[in-house]
Amino acid sequence: MGFLELRHVEKSFAEAQVVTDFNLSVARGEFVSFLGPSGCGKTTVLRMVAGFEAPSAGAIVIDGQDVTALRPNRRNIGMVFQAYALFPNLTVAQNVGFGLRVAGQGRAAIAARVAEMLALIGLPDLARRYPYQLSGGQQQRVALARALAARPRVLLLDEPLSALDARIRVSLREEIRRIQKELGITTIFVTHDQEEALSISDRVVVMQQGRAVQTGTPFEIYNRPASRFVAQFVGTLNLIDAAVRDAAGGVVELGGAPVALGRPLPAGAVGLALRPEAVALGRSPEREVVLAGRVAEMHFLGAVIRLRVDVAGQIIALDTFNRPDAPPPEIGASVEISLSARDLLVLED
């Protein structure tokens, strides 16, 4: 049994079903991300764990205790909000110590814990500042310290990086992960940014229309997406509709050439997915399928160059490392690309 369990949780607002039969078991100290587009129900699930929304059905269990009917202030959960939600009238130290004061701890204990938390987030000198005197990144660090100060059982992070600029987002997410590992606290992280979710999570729950459509490690989610939706939502993807030549033998036609996938296929056509990084420019010894095409687009992304190659009317994107001694091909140039049949994912829906 997991430390945090969501069992057949459902939520509907009036006629609209927002969360449907949501099941999840989170181990103690695990970092799990809810990933999905806006309106997929990920924040609603988080708010049900926090106690701000009551499930229409199902149960939420923390450390063996059913907390479904418990009010938020009785759950001993820490939460960081997208909009920081620091109390504007209180200093940083007072904000961090708020939960401890509510719990009735003594002044000395509060001061010691606040100092410890501020050291943990790397802002030991800002105790007397007010939130409006801090940058966005500093405010979110303080919000994290405040959420952790009272030693909660579970930490909930509701898109905590969305309001920050790109560079701070990356550094803060690494810091969140470091602190989470250091404290070993069970954490749920809600985000619509797949890079964020994949980079810091032990497991990712991909959500679509109120359902968890796939749960797995970032490696599994990225490399073995369970559906077309997951494949499209997580990372960049080539979606190829290929004609099936031999259904029983698992052979499809790709760019005019037969490609054996080594598994039985439905007759007619099949949807294939291929990551751009699995395709190489030119021939490559470990890639047995070679296709000829013409460069349709070229995007210089710095370390990586993304080419979009027209192969018999089918556009295939591929990523190649930028090498100063080998400039990328011109648009319109004839090129060969190679790929391996084992990298082609057959999409079930």
Add this chain to the structure above:
Amino acid sequence: MKRLLPWAVFVLAALYFLLPLIGMFEFSLRMKRGQYSFEAYRVVLADPRFQQTFLYSVILALLTIVLGALIVVPTAYWVRLRLPKLRPVVEFVTLLPLVIPPIVMVFGYIRMFNTSSLLPLTGSWWGTNVLVLFGYATLALPYMYRAVDTGLRSIDAATLTEAAQILGAGWARILAVVILPNVLVAVLSGAFLTFAIVIGEYVFAALLNLDTFGPYMVWMGGNRAYEPSALAVIAFAITWACMGMIQLVSRFLRH
């Protein structure tokens, strides 16, 4: 020409507003024949009845502010947080004191709470004071509610509430430690407006037979020549001081 017109309107409006005030102030200085002096002000300020009625009204105003804040802050907060659909109804109710004349309200009060009623508040000094206090809180409702509602709009009350809740706080602590301090400027704005209304209020006090500053001013107006003008200038100064305080407090308490 296009630039002159707004200025002309502004000057005309300023004259319309200021001339009677200047005239009243000038008249209040003429108590001593042939010279300007503050004699009328000295007489008024030295009058024990002035001190007594003014102090009485100040106490009533302060109590009204406390009562108004106690009623309005939780109401406006709850409506914003949990009952947003009720907001138009609550706004309409809070506007009623502006359209129902005070004399109608006070007659209603007297009818409801007279000595032969179930709750005979008018039968005792304390009861009458409680009645007038609630009456004043009602009169100040449009100003207090709007001020507090505007203050609540400027903060993310829902998220701050959730942040406090998840940290273990109950409703009383959330209101006292999180919400109230963050709408304090708005509450004080409402408080100064309430003070300005209560300090010169006449109808409630006169009909409930309370010896406050409002009836004193009317009595003075009917019996003296120069002192009423001095009193009016003092009352006017108090009102403007309240307005000035709103600005000052807003500036200094802004986080």
